[in-house]
Amino acid sequence: MVFKPRGIIASIVTPFDDEKNINKKSLKSLLDFLMNKGLHGIFVNSGAGECTSLSFEEKKVLIETVIDDVGGKIPIYAGVGSVTTKEAIELVQFAEKSNANAVSVIAPYSINPSQNELYNFYKELANSTNLPVVLYNHPKKTGVNMSVDLVDKLSRIENIVGIKDSSGDFLQTMNFIRMQDENFYALAGIDMFIYSALTYGAKGSISSTAGVVPEYAVNIYKSIQSHDFATALKLQNDLYPLRKAYSMGTFPSVLKEALKVMGIDAGLPRKPIMPFDEKQKEILKDILKTMRVI
Secondary structure (H helix, E strand, O other), X not given: OOOOOOEEEEEOOOOXXXXXXXXXXXXXXXXXXXXXXXXXEEEEOOOOOOHHHOOHHHHHHHHHHHHHHHOOOOOEEEEOOOOOHXXXXXXXXXXXXXOOOEEEEEOOOOOOOOHHHHHHHHHHHHHOOOOOEEEEEOHHHHOOOOOHHHHHHHOOOOOEEEEEEOOOOHHHHHHHHHOOEOOEEEEEOOHHHHHHHHHHOOOEEEEOHHHOOHHHHHHHHHHXXXXXXXXXXXXXXXXXXXXXXXXXXXXXXXXXXXHHHOOOOOOOOOOOOOOOOXXXXXXXXXXXXXXXXX
């Protein structure tokens, strides 16, 4: 498997119009904004993109639209996570037909599958496609943690090429990094850990802040690649207030509000997620001014 997931991959929001339908015009504006920022990939249909609020048909429209708009300029990672193996396979096969470069697959949520069930889920999905598969571990969202032993076993499947770890347990992230070889890469999934993970040897990060202020994560990566660790650490610390601001509202409301302040109207999140109130907006504006992006 030649494809190697690496660098900074932006996890993007899904813009909605006033009727809460996918806003293709706004989506194109967002992608145009991101295209010249030095990113190494786009992750579509993710948590940042409110994937759990999208119907199966909407997910297909979203994936296909992003692939068409980007036009092969950088790799597209399509999120294909689903509660059932059947639906995940249908979506990964659609992504392959639509010319995605890879798929990212979160563990089935809500059902708390066993490690053996997770192994079978990922094995069947990988066997259903020729696309590279990036595992996605996010136990706070799925209710189940992918163990180091499980991931080690899955990494031996030819087209499973990496893992995004959003566990928040850096010891576990370190174990995934130590597991790396020429066919399997570890990616940071927590934006506060980009510097730490890359310094320890991770090959990149799938980052939601990179879908708003991509220059920060991109320059952390570039600085570490050139062994300028002091600059990388400063950039990580400068990024911290925006990542901390996630706690001001239900994710991804902060991302959509930040984009709006920056001139890209991605609409409001779907209910029950509420938009920012005026006080929250002012706090966020101050953060973005300090970061010099407005």
